[in-house]
Amino acid sequence: MSKRLALLLLAAVPCAAVATDSYTLDPYHTFPTFTVDHLGVSTIFGRFNKTSGKFTIDRAAKTGAVEIAVETATVDTGDADKGSRPRSRDEHLRSADFFNAAEFPKMTFKSTSVFFSADNPSTIDGNLTLLGVTKPLKLTLERFKCNPASGTSKERCGGNATGKIKRSDFGMKTGLPAVGDDIALNIEFEGLKD
Amino acid sequence: MQSWLDHPAVQAGGVPLLVALAVAAALSRTRWAWLGIVAGYAAMIAMSSGFSFSPLTASRKVMLVGLLAPVLGIIADLALKPARWPALALSAVAGVLTVWVFVSVLQQREGMAAYGAAAGVALFVAALVYATLRQRDDGLRTGAAGLGLGLAAGIVGVLSASIGYLLAGISIAAAAGALLLVQVVASRSIAAGFTGALPVGLLTALFATGTLLLAELRWYVLPLLVLIPLATTLPAPERARSIARAAVLAAYALVAAAIPILAAWYAARGSLS
Numbered sequence: 001m002s003k004r005l006a007l008l009l010l011a012a013v014p015c016a017a018v019a020t021d022s023y024t025l026d027p028y029h030t031f032p033t034f035t036v037d038h039l040g041v042s043t044i045f046g047r048f049n050k051t052s053g054k055f056t057i058d059r060a061a062k063t064g065a066v067e068i069a070v071e072t073a074t075v076d077t078g079d080a081d082k083g084s085r086p087r088s089r090d091e092h093l094r095s096a097d098f099f100n101a102a103e104f105p106k107m108t109f110k111s112t113s114v115f116f117s118a119d120n121p122s123t124i125d126g127n128l129t130l131l132g133v134t135k136p137l138k139l140t141l142e143r144f145k146c147n148p149a150s151g152t153s154k155e156r157c158g159g160n161a162t163g164k165i166k167r168s169d170f171g172m173k174t175g176l177p178a179v180g181d182d183i184a185l186n187i188e189f190e191g192l193k194d
Numbered sequence: 195m196q197s198w199l200d201h202p203a204v205q206a207g208g209v210p211l212l213v214a215l216a217v218a219a220a221l222s223r224t225r226w227a228w229l230g231i232v233a234g235y236a237a238m239i240a241m242s243s244g245f246s247f248s249p250l251t252a253s254r255k256v257m258l259v260g261l262l263a264p265v266l267g268i269i270a271d272l273a274l275k276p277a278r279w280p281a282l283a284l285s286a287v288a289g290v291l292t293v294w295v296f297v298s299v300l301q302q303r304e305g306m307a308a309y310g311a312a313a314g315v316a317l318f319v320a321a322l323v324y325a326t327l328r329q330r331d332d333g334l335r336t337g338a339a340g341l342g343l344g345l346a347a348g349i350v351g352v353l354s355a356s357i358g359y360l361l362a363g364i365s366i367a368a369a370a371g372a373l374l375l376v377q378v379v380a381s382r383s384i385a386a387g388f389t390g391a392l393p394v395g396l397l398t399a400l401f402a403t404g405t406l407l408l409a410e411l412r413w414y415v416l417p418l419l420v421l422i423p424l425a426t427t428l429p430a431p432e433r434a435r436s437i438a439r440a441a442v443l444a445a446y447a448l449v450a451a452a453i454p455i456l457a458a459w460y461a462a463r464g465s466l467s
Contacts, residue, residue, distance in 0.1 A: 086462040087355035087410060095355045096253050096408035103252055103299045103408060132249035171251075173243055174357055177200070 020058040023157055023191030025068065027052060030189040032070055036167075037180030044179075046093075049074035055191055057114075057121065057157075064114035064121050068187075073101035097174040104131050109139075120144045124161065130170040139163045139187070149193070158190035202357070205241040206348070206364035210234030214372035218384075222376050225271065228333075228390025230376075231340065232264045234369025235362070235397065242361055253358065255295040256404055260397045267388035274388075281327040284388065288396050289320030292403060299407045315406070318416045319399040325423035326395030327388065333377050334440050335426045336386035336394060340370025342422040342447025343398035349451075350419075350458035351401060354411035359401045366397055374444065378437045395423065412461040418454035425450035 033047040053068035072094070079089035094101040111126035121141055128137040144159035163185045168176060198204060214234035218227040239245060239257060247254050266284070274280040293300070293312045300312050326343070329335040348363025377384050386394070402419055405411040425446040430439050 082462075084463065086353045086459070091410055092355045092357075095410065096404065097356055097358050100251070100253075100408060102302065105302060132251060171246065171249075 019060045020056050022056045022194040025053045026190040026192055032187045035184045039178055044077055046077035049076050059119055062116040066111040066124055068109045069106045072099040072107055133170040135169050137163050155193040161187045206238050206361040207368045209237050210365040211368040211372050213237040214369035218373050218376040222380055225385050225387045227384050228386045229264055230373055231369045231390055231393045235365050238361055238365035252296050252299050256400045263393040263396050264389055267392040270388035285320040285324035288323040289316035292316050292319040296407055315403045322399040322420050323395040325420055327391050330386045330391035333383040333386050334443055336391050337370050337374035338443035338447040339423040339426040340394040341367050341444055342451040344370055346419055346451040346454050347398040347401040349455045350415055351405045353458040353462045354405050354409045356405050356409035359405045362401050374440050378440050381436050415454045415457045418457055421453055422447055422450040
């Protein structure tokens, strides 16, 4: 009996090992976006055009992990052509006044905990590192859905996560208060199963 | 009131001018009047970004080096005999310091590009610092150089997508203007020594280097900035009243400052890129 039990346990170990599903972010369908107030009269919309990372989900244990790296030099607020001006807004955002892309080419988010609601992740606690400063950030998954693998296509999971930060917490103080301190984040993402 | 204090012209111009005037006037009988330069710069920092050194980014290293430069200057004034070699030595130290300040940016470049950039900015800073230190015994010449360098560093900064270095440069120009004013009112030159000349040259050189590496400044604008302290060594009527000498020297500096400003302006418009 103990031999059978041992064999059953040995058989169960590989199954437990593959209970964690790992996904690589699809860079063509993953875009962190942000909004910020301008002079109290309008909202500026921006996004980052290059992101990489991975996430894992263990639905049985209801745990997971996320790691995202965003290239700060790809910031895009729709103003890249300076025309007759000395600089465009996107050039200014890349400078040391804001994202300082030359010194900090990436900002990263690493999860510390993932919380589930039913079978899907619902909130992610983690740390955002921007301009060399690391601060906690809570992301709420507004949507999370997986399309099963079919034919030659791998399983694809995606959704969007939202959060809020104060840019001054990370030392980004240029333009305050004319350009708002509160930044609303929305990360649309898709990942392909490894 | 707060909106007035938040205005860049107040943060970079008005308050540094007043603070530098107060320090220079109080210490006008000594060369420590030139501590007004770093006092004006510190006032701008206090009103804009605040004093924070963590994490120690390149911009914060510029701030740290700038705030400590007068200390090095005081030590050099007290401990070293008047000779040529201290200026050369301090200029070399400034060049090496520049690489330390911007190492986090330089190491993002690959291979020889990183070494080339490091050597280039070190050489530029050393040259500008030496050109400024050469006239440390003449307070009016140093003040005029500071006025021109500060204005040029600030304006090329804003033309190259950096408001931070605009504020920094203008604060040095305002403080240097205060030192010129105190000397004109006192009708005598107050030698800057290393205490005054080192912060003027080193800070403006680091601002320009920061604008090159962290913003959109073109590299060819940097050597043009060295024309400014060279211009203030031109002959000025030595027996004229202080106000006349100050006006002539300031004119030299402003005309020389127009050259890198124009180069940065044309580069920003795409005409020279």
